[in-house]
Amino acid sequence: MYKVYGDIQSGNCYKIKLLMSYLEIEHEWLHVDILAGETQRDEFKKMNPNARIPVLVLGDGRTLTESNAILNFLADGSNLLPTDRFLRAQVLQWQFFEQYSHEPYIATARYINKYLGLPEERRAEYEGKQAGGHKALSVMEQRLGKADFLAGDALSIADISLYAYTHVAHEGGFDLGPYTAIGNWIERVEQHSNYFAMND
Amino acid sequence: MYKVYGDIQSGNCYKIKLLMSYLEIEHEWLHVDILAGETQRDEFKKMNPNARIPVLVLGDGRTLTESNAILNFLADGSNLLPTDRFLRAQVLQWQFFEQYSHEPYIATARYINKYLGLPEERRAEYEGKQAGGHKALSVMEQRLGKADFLAGDALSIADISLYAYTHVAHEGGFDLGPYTAIGNWIERVEQHSNYFAMND
Numbered sequence: 001m002y003k004v005y006g007d008i009q010s011g012n013c014y015k016i017k018l019l020m021s022y023l024e025i026e027h028e029w030l031h032v033d034i035l036a037g038e039t040q041r042d043e044f045k046k047m048n049p050n051a052r053i054p055v056l057v058l059g060d061g062r063t064l065t066e067s068n069a070i071l072n073f074l075a076d077g078s079n080l081l082p083t084d085r086f087l088r089a090q091v092l093q094w095q096f097f098e099q100y101s102h103e104p105y106i107a108t109a110r111y112i113n114k115y116l117g118l119p120e121e122r123r124a125e126y127e128g129k130q131a132g133g134h135k136a137l138s139v140m141e142q143r144l145g146k147a148d149f150l151a152g153d154a155l156s157i158a159d160i161s162l163y164a165y166t167h168v169a170h171e172g173g174f175d176l177g178p179y180t181a182i183g184n185w186i187e188r189v190e191q192h193s194n195y196f197a198m199n200d
Numbered sequence: 201m202y203k204v205y206g207d208i209q210s211g212n213c214y215k216i217k218l219l220m221s222y223l224e225i226e227h228e229w230l231h232v233d234i235l236a237g238e239t240q241r242d243e244f245k246k247m248n249p250n251a252r253i254p255v256l257v258l259g260d261g262r263t264l265t266e267s268n269a270i271l272n273f274l275a276d277g278s279n280l281l282p283t284d285r286f287l288r289a290q291v292l293q294w295q296f297f298e299q300y301s302h303e304p305y306i307a308t309a310r311y312i313n314k315y316l317g318l319p320e321e322r323r324a325e326y327e328g329k330q331a332g333g334h335k336a337l338s339v340m341e342q343r344l345g346k347a348d349f350l351a352g353d354a355l356s357i358a359d360i361s362l363y364a365y366t367h368v369a370h371e372g373g374f375d376l377g378p379y380t381a382i383g384n385w386i387e388r389v390e391q392h393s394n395y396f397a398m399n400d
Contacts, residue, residue: 049339050301064289066296073289089264089273092292096266100299101250139249 002027005047006054007034009114011107011164012067013054014198019071019160021196023078035115068095071157080157090151094158097139098165105132107165110172126173133174137182140166144181148188155189163189168198202227205247206254207234211307211364212267213254214398219271219360221396223278235315268295271357280357290351294358297339298365305332307365310372326373333374337382340366344381348388355389363389368398 004020004027006013020027032038032053039051047055048065056064056073064070072092075081082088109129112122140162143150150158167186169176176182189195204220204227206213220227232238232253239251247255248265256264256273264270272292275281282288309329312322340362343350350358367386369376376382389395 049342050297050335052301058286062286064286064293066293066300068296069289069292072292073285076285076288085273085276086258086262086264088276089269092269092272093264093266096268096296096299097250099296100266100303101252103300104304135250142249 001059003030003057004054005030005032007032008198010053015067015160015164016054016070018196019074019157021194022080022192024194025074068099068161071161075157080155082152082156087152091156091158094150095161098161102136103165105129105136106169106172106174109133110168113173114171130173137179141179141181144185159189201259203230203257204254205230205232207232208398210253215267215360215364216254216270218396219274219357221394222280222392224394225274268299268361271361275357280355282352282356287352291356291358294350295361298361302336302362303365305329305336306369306372306374309333310368313373314371330373337379341379341381344385359389
């Protein structure tokens with residue numbers, strides 16, 4: 001059985017939980033407390049020298065890190081990862097966009113605000129994240145204004161990746177109100193009968 | 201025939217050039233001048249609303265962005281992308297590591313130094329990138345101290361992705377001298393008979 005080391009309040013970890021719920025993949029979830037320094041311990045770094053969650057441990061002990069790599073591994077062969085070569089690359093395109101142009105702004109602003117309580121010494125950094133976050137949201141809005149999902153015409157792990165931090169973007173100070181196509185897409189992602197909420 | 205919009209001095213674009221050279225993929229290379237604002241023009245943003253290079257244009261006009269998504273698309277079916285599900289996920293693991301934990305430090309420090317000439321107002325940012333860059337290099341060094349390549353036991357697009365900015369890390373102020381395993385790996389990547397140098 002799979003083991004997942006993570007914190008469900010972290011979007012990068014929640015992605016894995018949501019996919020596992022959609023695909024009904026049995027697993028054991030092991031909570032890791034980042035603020036208590038648990039990812040910095042030697043034992044944890046043996047699993048991931050980069051000292052980050054999530055980490056997936058396979059039944060045979062092999063480990064995999066990086067949330068989107070884990071999603072691709074778990075979704076392979078399911079209807080959440082297309083087999084067409086171009087569509088598959090489009091899924092990756094959105095996932096790399098997520099890690100480079102979305103997460104560093106929206107997730108980091110949320111972390112500073114929600115986890116750290118927006119301390120005065122990080123306010124400038126928090127405010128500096130707003131423009132980049134809105135740029136990422138506008139790129140998504142453009143796509144979702146003309147298509148129901150990010151890659152192709154069906155729900156895929158690209159949507160799961162971007163949904164994770166987008167649906168809680170308000171916790172990082174981002175008002176999603178003006179992004180109506182994103183709002184409708186969020187509802188579509190949540191319509192799945194196996195939907196699992198971050199705050200459940 | 202493929203078209204690639206890029207700047208060969210950008211590691212994210214050079215990755216594509218190196219792979220296309222290794223796989224002998226015919227293409228037309230269209231130079232884009234970032235500093236002249238060419239990625240900000242409306243015509244460019246029609247190809248990539250995120251206003252970044254590289255962009256791959258297929259023969260039928262479809263476009264693909266994000267360097268590592270492009271590599272996965274082009275390498276599919278070749279010996280540079282394994283078919284085994286776990287190995288393929290490991291390739292992605294290193295590519296997501298590259299975009300999140302390596303590029304934002306090493307490539308950005310190099311950009312500030314090499315492209316912008318290390319202006320005084322960005323010196324603090326430049327210096328702030330050094331610790332993160334060395335952390336990424338040490339994660340690579342750990343892996344390459346016990347294996348010849350990043351994913352599995354053969355050259356893959358994971359190596360091409362990380363080679364791109366690592367082999368010019370000194371231009372961002374990173375001395376690779378202490379990273380002997382990385383140094384040996386750089387030589388292995390360059391041994392390919394179709395090797396194409398960034399400065400050719």
